[in-house]
Amino acid sequence: MSEAAPTSRPGARRINWGKRAGRVGLALLVLLIVAVTMAPVYFMVVLSVMEPSEFFRPDPAYFPTKFTTQWWERVLNSETLYPAFTKSLVVATVTTAIALVISVPGAYAISRMAPKVKYFLILSLFFTRMYPEIGIALPVAVFFLRMGLYESIIGLVFAHLILVLPICAWILVGAFETIPRDLEEAASVDGASRLRTLWRVVIPLAAPGISVAAIFTWLLSWDEVTYARFLTLLHPTLPIQLLDIIGRSGPTVVATWATIVTIPVVIVTYLMQRWLRADYLAGAVKG
Amino acid sequence: MASVAFSHVTKAFGEVIAVDDLTLEIADKEFLVLVGPSGCGKSTSLRLLAGLEEVTTGEIFIGERLVNDVAAKDRDIAMVFQSYALYPHMSVFDNMAFALQLRKMDKGEIKERVQRAAEALGIDNLLDRKPKQLSGGQRQRVALGRAIVREPAVFLMDEPLSNLDAKLRVEARAMLSRLHLQLGTTFIYVTHDQVEAMTMGTRIAVQNAGVLQQVDTPEDLYDHPVNIFVAGFIGSPAMNLFDATLMGSNEAIHIQTKAFQVEVPTQVIPALTDHLGKEVIFGIRPEDIHDKRYMPVDVTAASFVAKVDVIEPMGSERYVYLVKNGKDFVARVDPRSAAAVGEDLGIALNMDNIHLFDAKTEEGLL
Structure with a gap:
């Protein structure tokens, strides 16, 4: 490992036009991808604050100049919003928490097994997802009715766990596999038990993977529709409520509801993204 | 501080025997180097001692304690890994303090110990850094500090x-030797590099294919290798080996190779009479082949002429690659030697330092 600074010759730097053009091209490409991805979001948000006169005409404005808060006022004053919002928030958050508590240790154990066993276990995780949800949602609903879990938050959490656990565990197995075994061995020689090694060394290092799993799990549960449709009737979740609104209201109100569904997604992703770093293992085992 | 003993330790991974019936006693405060080519079982031996692998059969003792069933965390050993295995999410200080924190040591004492070790290793200015902010040499010292x-x-x-790169490695070798003297603790060191083994070990254990070949001081290992493997592995350039036959009588024995014939000194004849007429391997180290003109005067010499193939000047000495009747070998000669590529050179073997091995068992005869 050389500690000397690289020698540079001032004035000798020539502008590499080919390289520069490549960079500009790359930037334009990124911009294009962002534009395509963000366009629906843009229209959704803009629609929710548009004056009716800007929208209800043959050529709706892409870049409106007149805005209104009336759609937001109407939706925020709606009695159906808050119970649905709260229910979805609680279900998604509890589902994520339980999914992590179950799959972090489980995935860690799987990641340390012999390759053949590991492959079999990961595959079998996905067997549970090989049938369509719509097919088992009704039997599950009937079963839940008998168990007294119908309409309940915990019932929906159970149903969502069926959905998210395999994916959550699969992401985490991948995350744990990237952590060098040497580090665990070093910890055990340092005097740490298996559990303490998991807590002090493995989990902190797997934080990026764990946050990806958490975001993914949360999102899956947050906008889940199939189970929610079958398992709730009187107290729907937010996506179910939104589906209902789509049938009953105009585009501007629907856009407002949709924006409300989206806002927590942005917040959760933002909160988790500080754990998403690419260099989290740097300095561990390479010279 | 403790002694260590392996007693008939075998480790099998499925069909593969990684360590085969290893019996080895390491005294307290010794610097023992386990050396051998890759895959010889040296790392596995160390990992067995560390508790990172379980023995298949046999017993391992640290001090008086049988540790077969003791978990790694309870063996009171420290290990420096080849990869360093620094915890990337912890500062240098926390990396070094981790083991002490686990033992619930008083915070003040942890700080003092880490500070002391860091100063000894010259890394006390790096304690707040993360491993990724360190150079390779610095990481290596943090790994050592964590053990100290x-x-x-x-x-x-x-x-x-x-x-580490070559220059840092030489510095680190000296640092480790110094550290061993200062700490007065038993060191067990695994390497495939025989130079590291020779320069640092108080004793060296040579392993090959899972089997312990020889345990000796560096000098004895070099001068009296017990078999062809050890003879060829220790020393650089490696010992020259020739297929040969022992000819002659109980009064005078000569070594007949395809390339040349040399007479053995009288004092070793008694050891060889049983092998008269049998096939042997004749070994001689490069430094025992001299340019005839610079031959030391007080040794038993056997001389002949060989053709110079390649010359490598090393400054303080020259490696001369020679060919005789299709057999090539290397000599480490005096830098004043006038050997020139393509020419014939009069050489002399120092017969006082010859090695002879049984061609079948590969065991040493002298």
């Missing part, structure tokens, strides 16, 4: 210098 602060019974090191 423990004040363990035994230090284990698994190729700790192999990720």
Whole structure:
């Protein structure tokens, strides 16, 4: 490992036009991808604050100049919003928490097994997802009715766990596999038990993977529709409520509801993204 | 501080025997180097001692304690890994303090110990950094520091210098030797590099294919290798080996190779009379082949002429690659030697330092 600074010759730097053009091209490409991805979001948000006169005409404005808060006022004053919002928030958050508590240790154990066993276990995780949800949602609903879990938050959490656990565990197995075994061995020689090694060394290092799993799990549960449709009737979740609104209201109100569904997604992703770093293992085992 | 003993230890991974019936006693405060080519079982031996692998059969003792069923965390050993295995999410200080924190040591004492070890290694200005902010040499010292602060019974090191560049490696070798003297702890050091083994070990254990070949001081290992493997492995350039036959009588024995014939000194004749007429391997180290003009006067010499193939001047000496009747070998000659490529050179073998091995068993005869 050389500690000397690289020698540079001032004035000798020539502008590499080919390289520069490549960079500009790359930037334009990124911009294009962002534009395509963000366009629906843009229209959704803009629609929710548009004056009716800007929208209800043959050529709706892409870049409106007149805005209104009336759609937001109407939706925020709606009695159906808050119970649905709260229910979805609680279900998604509890589902994520339980999914992590179950799959972090489980995935860690799987990641340390012999390759053949590991492959079999990961595959079998996905067997549970090989049938369509719509097919088992009704039997599950009937079963839940008998168990007294119908309409309940915990019932929906159970149903969502069926959905998210395999994916959550699969992401985490991948995350744990990237952590060098040497580090665990070093910890055990340092005097740490298996559990303490998991807590002090493995989990902190797997934080990026764990946050990806958490975001993914949360999102899956947050906008889940199939189970929610079958398992709730009187107290729907937010996506179910939104589906209902789509049938009953105009585009501007629907856009407002949709924006409300989206806002927590942005917040959760933002909160988790500080754990998403690419260099989290740097300095561990390479010279 | 403790002694270590392997007693008939075998480790099998499925069909593969990684360590075969290893019996080895390591005294307290010794610097023992386990050396051998890759895959010889040296790292596995160390990992068995560390508790990172379980023995298949046999017993391992640290001090008086049988540790077969003791978990790694309870063996009171410290280990430096080839990869360093620093915790990337912790600062240098926390990396070094981790083991002490686990033992619920008083915070003030942890700080003092880490500080002391860091100063000894010249890394006390780096304590707030993360491993990724360090150079390779610095990481290597942090890995050492993490082991030192423990004040363990035994230090284990698994190729700790192999990720350093050549210059740093030489410095680190001297540092480790000094550290061993200062700490007065048992060191067990695994390497594939016979130079590291020779320069640092108080004793060296040579392993090959899972089997322990020889345990000796560096000098004895070099001068009296017990078999062809050890003879060829220790020393650089390696010992020259020739297929040969022992000819002659009980009064005078000569070694007949395809390339040349030399007479053995009278004092070794008694050891060889049983092997008269049998096939042997004749070994001679490069430094025992001299340019005839610079031959030391007080040795038993056998001389002949060989053709110079390649010359490598090393400054203080020259490696001369010679060919005689299709057999090539290397001599380490005086830098004043006038040997020139393509020419014939009069050479003299120092017959006082010859090695002879049984061609079948590959065991040493002298």
